[in-house]
Amino acid sequence: MAEITAAAVKDLREKSGAGMMDCKKALTEANGDMDAAMDWLRTKGLAAAAKKSSRTAAEGLIGVAVAGPKGAAIEVNSETDFVAKNDQFQSFVRDVTAVALELGDDIATIKAASLGDKTVEEVLTNNIATIGENQAVRRAKRLEVSQGAVIPYVHNQQSPGLGKIGVLVALESDAGVDVLEPLGKQIAMHIAAAFPLALDESGLDQSVIERERAIATEKASESGKPADIVAKMVEGSIKKFAKENALLSQLFVMDGKTPVADVVAKAGKDAGTTIVLKDYVRFQLGEGIEKEASDFAAEVAATAGIKAN
Structure with a gap:
C-alpha cells in the first residue's frame, strides 16, 4: 500500500x-x-x-449559551434562511456554541475542537455537502465575570438559544440572580434595540469617530460661520455621537430618559451592593457581509440552459 x-x-x-x-x-x-x-x-x-464554499453565506443563525458566570455567542452562516430552519444546521449551531462556551472564542480553536469522532471543521464540511449550501463559522465571543452572571437574550428566537440577533450582558456583582437576571434581560433588550457600538465612549473605534468628524466638519463648514464656531460645532457633534453610541451613556429604551449607567447604579443601590456592567455582546446575523445581488429569473434560465429576456 x-x-x-x-x-x-x-x-x-x-x-x-x-x-x-x-x-x-x-x-x-x-x-x-x-x-x-x-x-x-x-x-x-x-x-x-x-x-x-465560494458562494456568499449571509443567512444562518446566532447561537447563545450561558453557564453561570460564563456566556458565549456565535454566528454560523448559510446561504439561505431556509437552511437556518434545518434541524441538522440548528443542531450544529448549538453544538458549536457549546464548544465556544467551553474553549473560548478563537475560531481556529473552535474549528479544531472535537464533535463526536470528527472536528467541528470536518462536521461543517460534511454539512455543506449534505445540506447543499455553503456554511461558515464566522465569529464568536465569550464573556466571563469573576462573580455575578452573564445573561442571554435572543430577539425573535427561532428555537431555544437561536435567532437573528443574540445578546449577552455580563454583570459583575455579589447580588443574587433574582436581581441580576431581570436587570440583565432589560439591558440586553435595550442593546438589541439600540445597537451600541461600544461599552463606553473610550471604547469607540477611532476610525468611526474620524469618519463622523469628517462628516460633521463638512456639514458645519457649509453653515458659513467663523472657523472657531465651526470647530465648536464639530466637537459638539462628536460628543453627541459618542454619547448616543456608547452603551453606558445611551438613554435606556425602557423610559427614554435615564442613562444605562444610572439604571445599573440604581439597581445596585436598591440591592444594597455594587453592580458593574462589565461587558456585552451583540451579534446580528450577517452584519458587515456584502450580499451578492442576484437576478432570480436569470438564475432559473441559466439552470434550464436557456437565455433570459
Whole structure:
C-alpha cells in the first residue's frame, strides 16, 4: 500500500474542500492515487463542498449559551434562511456554541475542537455537502465575570438559544440572580434595540469617530460661520455621537430618559451592593457581509440552459 503523506492529504483537501480525515481516508481507499481519491470523495458527496464554499453565506443563525458566570455567542452562516430552519444546521449551531462556551472564542480553536469522532471543521464540511449550501463559522465571543452572571437574550428566537440577533450582558456583582437576571434581560433588550457600538465612549473605534468628524466638519463648514464656531460645532457633534453610541451613556429604551449607567447604579443601590456592567455582546446575523445581488429569473434560465429576456 502506498504511503499516505501529510502533503498529499493537504493537497487533496485544498482541491476538494473536504475535511482532513475524509481526505486521508479517500487516499487510503485509492491507494494514494489523487484522481481516484477525488472520485471517492465525489461519490460520498464530500468534494461538492469546494464549489459551494465560494458562494456568499449571509443567512444562518446566532447561537447563545450561558453557564453561570460564563456566556458565549456565535454566528454560523448559510446561504439561505431556509437552511437556518434545518434541524441538522440548528443542531450544529448549538453544538458549536457549546464548544465556544467551553474553549473560548478563537475560531481556529473552535474549528479544531472535537464533535463526536470528527472536528467541528470536518462536521461543517460534511454539512455543506449534505445540506447543499455553503456554511461558515464566522465569529464568536465569550464573556466571563469573576462573580455575578452573564445573561442571554435572543430577539425573535427561532428555537431555544437561536435567532437573528443574540445578546449577552455580563454583570459583575455579589447580588443574587433574582436581581441580576431581570436587570440583565432589560439591558440586553435595550442593546438589541439600540445597537451600541461600544461599552463606553473610550471604547469607540477611532476610525468611526474620524469618519463622523469628517462628516460633521463638512456639514458645519457649509453653515458659513467663523472657523472657531465651526470647530465648536464639530466637537459638539462628536460628543453627541459618542454619547448616543456608547452603551453606558445611551438613554435606556425602557423610559427614554435615564442613562444605562444610572439604571445599573440604581439597581445596585436598591440591592444594597455594587453592580458593574462589565461587558456585552451583540451579534446580528450577517452584519458587515456584502450580499451578492442576484437576478432570480436569470438564475432559473441559466439552470434550464436557456437565455433570459
